[in-house]
Amino acid sequence: MVAPGPVVRIQAGPERTADGVVPPEQRTLPVLQSAAPRRRVPTEGGSVGARRRAAQPGYVPPPVQNRPHAGDIASWLERLEGTSLLELGAAADALRRRLHPEGVVSYIVDRNINYTNLCVTDCRFCAFYRRPKDDEAYVLSYEDVGRKIDEAKALGAVQILMQGGHNPYLPLDWYLGLLRYIKERHPVHVHGFSASEIEMIVKVSRLPLDQVLRQLREAGLDSMPGAGAEILVDAVRDVIAPKKIDSTRWLEIHEAAHEAGLHTTATMMYGVGEVWADRLEHLLRLRALQARSVARGGARFTAFIAWSFQPSQTEMEGWDLELGTGMDYLKVTSLSRLVLDNFRNLQVSYVTQGPKLAQVALRFGANDFGSLMLEENVVSATGIDFIMAEGEVRRIIEDAGFTPQRRYQDYRLVAADDSGCPCCAWRERLEVAR
């Protein structure tokens, strides 16, 4: 990881007048139109469009002693039991301050481009995917993607997050062609293709994982998002996403990506019926992998992001689940900060938690407001939609006593006289060195 650059206040944020008012014309950043259907509208007299409901299987959590990192799980559970919410938050806040003493809360301006929603994995918690024969299934053309990138760059985006369904009809060459097309005609940092999409590409191409990653990277992939982790405990995955890659494979793919020189992020989707031991196992396995990558000295996890499951419009809508509460979110945030002491950055999820709780999480260990998305389709497919304008994000960060700063994917801050993503430049320098 490259050390953060000098802190320079960017000019793009809204300027407040003497009496603190932000002029209305500076307030809004448009939410760009998406090709994807935002939300299923139940049709009259039929189930067209509505997701069928899945029956809820019983879930029996594995006993702690049978889990990897059993000893650590037990001692963290004990600590969780004996610590009040505010004490946990204070401990996480102290660690956050040690890692980020400059009091900056960063965020990135980017656009989610969901190149396809066609998916054969049928995850029960997902409202976004469409099966191959669904009328609403789509694949974007290279030109569509290029246009979206240009729109996003014009609005200040410094990366695109490219994610999609697990589409067996797209060969490796389609991905390589897309990356080359982007890098030649619409150059931008491409943060793309989560582990489960990589697995689909591996299967379709019948090539080894490291070769697939190397080819994607050479074609222009810059870093990999941490989606698809859900809960990294197979007993939980069997209930919510039986066809998805298992937890070991998810970790293998991220380790291979680190070895291939791709930074990645890690996530957790909680509130799907799992217990605290599951959440801790998830965190401790991430920590162990990160320790290996850090020791190797190259690419690694740059950040961790947790959010709670949103059941609306999914097969799990109507399951008897204790959905993530405010307490859950702050405990998960603090605990993640404390357990993942070898991760530099912890993002809030304002999209799922709302701006109020996301702001409070900045005192419970988080140091990054995540992505100021110019387009988002996956969470909003569940009907939850907290997309915020940049001025509002900055107001909230300042109100909490921090300095808001735009950043790049590798967490270096955007300087006023900036000439582009240092992370991609860093990669080029590396190529030259080789």
Add this chain to the structure above:
Amino acid sequence: MTSAVAELTRREAGPRLLPMDPALAGVTEKVLAGRRLDRADGIALFESHDLLGIGALADWVNRSKNGDRVFITANQHLNPTNVCILRATCTFCSYARRPKEEGAYTMDLEEAFQEAALARDTPVREFHIVGGLHPKLRLSYYTDLISGLKERHPGVEVKALTAVEIAHLARIERTSVRDVLVRLQQAGLDTMPGGGAEVFAEGVRRTIAERKLAAAEWLDVHRTAHELGIRTNCTMLYGHVESYADRIDHLLMLRGLQDETGGFLTYIPLAYHPDNNELGEELGRTGTATTGFDDLKNLAVGRLFLDNLRHIKTHWVMNTMKVSQIALHFGVDDLEGTVRRERIYHDAGAQTPEWTSFAEIVRIVKDAGKRPVERNVHYDEVRTW
């Protein structure tokens, strides 16, 4: 540290977490010694970003008053009319309408009874009745409404009409506030909500609610109610044009009346919502609710400052349920009930659901590690889990 603080800490009765902000050293010492906070202390609290430290102090004070109990109730809001003579001058309001304006409504008694009956599937204990200052609805409408509700729902208690509505009724009936209150009490009024206080500071009132009841009059209605044995709530509407000093002056006035009468049951800081009202547009604040920090600080400062009130309430309709649950660790022991059909805040852009089931409220309190206590309108314990 004073010897009192050292003594408390030795006995482990003090909070396990203390503020880190040096500006809060004086406040901390006073709180731990059980001494009353002054104006400067209150402003220091609002100016500090030490959210966890403030929360820890407020939590400690709350635990000493209420243990781990959180008071909840199944209630139903009833807003009989949105027609209001202050439509043009209360610029922060998205709910009020002129009599002939689009969206104006006034329920006749049958409609109001029907709406109240919606609540039959939950064990409703309390009707919360507030509305606009209708130029023609007479006192008899409200006394009939209250006695009719009591007849139809025996055992359900009525919390009705803000000080502003009471004073308005006195004016159109050409009688005294005391007379109005006596007649409402005879009809079955149990307690009074705390709305209409907004912010007492004259400059603020002139800006956001020019023609509304002045501070002294608002306090006077509550004083009279307390004298008649009608307990009331008190509120503050924050997050618009007021300064921290205005907020503290407001709390000082509430604390002063409570010293005098002891009649306030609970304090509820209300977050200003900027959507669909003139003030929000004028301030360029459309779409920007108060922050989570400000919501939690208002609750915690309320707890620390109002040392003579037993309860501090979080209203999830504006704070969101997630932040309201967190507030239970920031000095709050009182959680707004099931609500059902709330109109005033939803008209102003609140994105929260229209109601929450009683079972969900119980779960949220337990999930926070607290003990839910079902209360009646007087905060007597009805049921615990």
